[in-house]
Amino acid sequence: MSADYSSDAAAATGRDVRPLTVLGLETSCDETAASVVRLHPSARGGRAEVLSSIVHSQIDDHAAYGGVVPEIAARSHVEMIDGVARRAMAQAGLDHADLDGVAATAGPGLVGGVMVGLGYGKAVSLARGLPLVAVNHLEGHAVSARLGAEVAYPFLLLLVSGGHCQILEVRGVGDMRRIGATIDDAAGEAFDKIAKALGLGYPGGPALERLAQTGDGSTIDLPRALLGRKDCDFSFSGLKTAAFRVAQTCETEQDKADLADAVQAAIARQLSERSERAMQAYAETHDHRLFVVAGGVAANKTIRRTLEATATRHGFDFLAPPMAYCTDNAAMIALAGAERLALGLTSDIDVVARPRWPLDEARALSDPSHRTGRKGAKA
CATH class of the missing domain: 3.30.420.40 (ATPase, nucleotide binding domain)
Known part of the structure; x- marks a missing residue:
């Protein structure tokens, strides 16, 4: 930069x-x-x-x-x-x-x-x-x-939106180190495209969140990506594909609500699991432990609650921007x-x-496999 x-x-x-x-x-x-x-x-x-x-x-x-x-x-x-x-x-x-x-x-x-x-x-x-x-x-x-809030640097950040999904150590403006990133789709993109498959219209993420409130996805089995990997990367393409297939079998509004709940829970779970790995690594070298989640997906209340619980469990303070x-x-x-x-x-x-324009441009140039997702890829 x-x-x-x-x-x-x-x-x-x-x-x-x-x-x-x-x-x-x-x-x-x-x-x-x-x-x-x-x-x-x-x-x-x-x-x-x-x-x-x-x-x-x-x-x-x-x-x-x-x-x-x-x-x-x-x-x-x-x-x-x-x-x-x-x-x-x-x-x-x-x-x-x-x-x-x-x-x-x-x-x-x-x-x-x-x-x-x-x-x-x-x-x-x-x-x-x-x-x-x-x-x-x-x-x-x-x-x-x-x-x-008046927040001091450094802190651990999960940046999650329609086009981006990554975890960074934020030391200040112009000084950020990427710890993990999506290897395919972003979480917000998965929300939007699955919502579109369910006929929820645009913008899909908020519509799926509303529908999930009346659903019970506990009986729907969706894949858990990257289990066993020791890095902090994300992957949502498999979840998106599996959800598309289930969406084709939905016959009632309740079926759709159940799938929406299952998708929301699966995305929250993966964000939590990968963030948990990052917290464990971050805590080894930092006494001040603050976990921040930002981006459009941070407005999802279920995801906020899940991440806050994960942060608390690992001794981190939790902070998200005001909804606006x-x-x-x-x-x-x-x-x-x-x-x-x-x-x-x-x-x-x-x-x-x-x-x-990756935040940690030097690493992106040396390691092209670390992508940040596609800004605006919501269609």
Whole structure:
């Protein structure tokens, strides 16, 4: 990630101790979002104050297709980005002169949409003379728990969403070590595609969670992936295939509810089992034990409860972002941008949008087998 950032001479003396106010922009998938966040300095790395958060959802635009259509998403971002950003500034009660910088998602994601938000951020940067910070969308999720609480680094993170599933040691912005990742599909992708097979529509994950509340999947046998492996990787393709086959035999709404419950339990179980391995390894070298779950799937209440119980069992404190900041939002982008700005890390104006951008880029280049999942693969 360092190739996209530069540190000015003033940053050599350490972190900026002024409160920093940043406009964040997020357009990586099917939400056009803008937010203003103020980062107050503290011994624990800073307290985030969300001054505004505006999210325009494209659910209605994509519902008829059962998933995100990239061209429709990009067109909607073009139409909405200026109005959403203006609303965020108005809600914060600020003028651009009150900002210290502008942060925009530069990837990973649907590249047409990413280009819209990043391009708008560049325009604001040039027009207002503000530093630009190009933010990795995954890093936004990684720091999102700090939007609801003053959380010190380091911590152990499970990042689980529609396009990504990985476990990381988070030492700070730009300093994250991947411990495990999906070798095929992401958990959120499995949720969405199984929901589609059950005819639940889009977005599928929340619909499947609602249906599972009336189901009993205890008699449905779904595969448990990677049992016996000593790493912390995930695999959901076998579960997805098995669930598809069961879905074809469902004759009643109760059958569908039972399958939804079984799928939710199976995904929660695998996330818990692999996270448990990571906790055991992490605890060997860290006295401060905090387990954070972030990303869209972190909004699933059953999965939250399961992971919290696992964390407690292994002596970890548990934390998840407020529900509003689990799914894609710009507050997390603004916070990541503010944290980078505090360290003197800014981006050149010619920074490019990236459809793929692993958090631990060095490892990804040396070990291509470690994939992070596919952002936006929800169709």
